[in-house]
Amino acid sequence: MEALTDAQQELYDWLVDYIREHQHSPSIRQMMRAMGLKSPAPIQSRLDHLRKKGYIDWSEGQARTIRILQSTQGVPIYGTIAAGYVNAVFTDNVDRLDMAGVPIKAGDYALQVTGDSMVGAMIQDGDIVIMRPVKDPQSIREGTIVAARVEDGTTLKYFHRNDNQIRLIPANPAYPVQEFPATQVDVQGRLVAVWRGYFD
Missing domain, CATH: 1.10.10.10 (Winged helix-like DNA-binding domain superfamily/Winged helix DNA-binding domain)
Structure with a gap:
């Protein structure tokens, strides 16, 4: 579209x-x-x-x-995103999520979470996260949960900026904080909703 x-x-x-x-x-x-x-x-x-x-x-x-x-067409589910270490993401559309009654916008999309690095943020393995594209990365607020693409793939983490460095912070102490130069991080969306039990 x-x-x-x-x-x-x-x-x-x-x-x-x-x-x-x-x-x-x-x-x-x-x-x-x-x-x-x-x-x-x-x-x-x-x-x-x-x-x-x-x-x-x-x-x-x-x-x-x-x-x-x-x-009426729902939100496209574009594949999986790691809540752990990074992994590949944005595969072909596999399904569409009916979001009737949820204030979605054109361009919003969904990803299925794999891993448990965001359990402290109430995001579990198998959950569906609804993401909204970010037009201006400079406008992202500290602590926003984002889908961030780095060299090895894409991951779901808290976003923190420190000068020209980006810290991607998990919500599970079992996982390390990841730090990258800002030029190596492509924020592909920010979290707007979590949907549980869609594939049950």
Whole structure:
């Protein structure tokens, strides 16, 4: 599915939340107010792009008929991630996780946890973690749980920055803290939810 611009993403996220809460779509005026716009033209343009990209649809000539298409498809499960030492990750899609009622966003994805290095954070072997892509690594807060790719693979750990060094810290004292130059760490997502028992 084609990526959204920041303006399109902002409107899409607001629409998802509004429709989930009210069980119907908003008016153009409500969208204008929410986006801080004084003209309907930018709203219509964003709606047209969201429709062309397959995120929403509506019935022509009828008010308040916008439907969210993306969220009905679930969150893609992209493979496994190590909660231990690093391992390979991001295999082909193996399934889609139905996240009805959970405030997911376009671009969110799921990984199955292998290992026990994050048990202190209530993340166990076999759990599904919902991750959100990180646009700006500099914006990551200290202590955020991230999926971080390093030379040997990808791991799930607490993120800490110390000048030009990144420390990936487990939530289990049986595992060591991993430290890398910032240039060798690619943060691929931050944790937004944990799902247990999906494969039971």
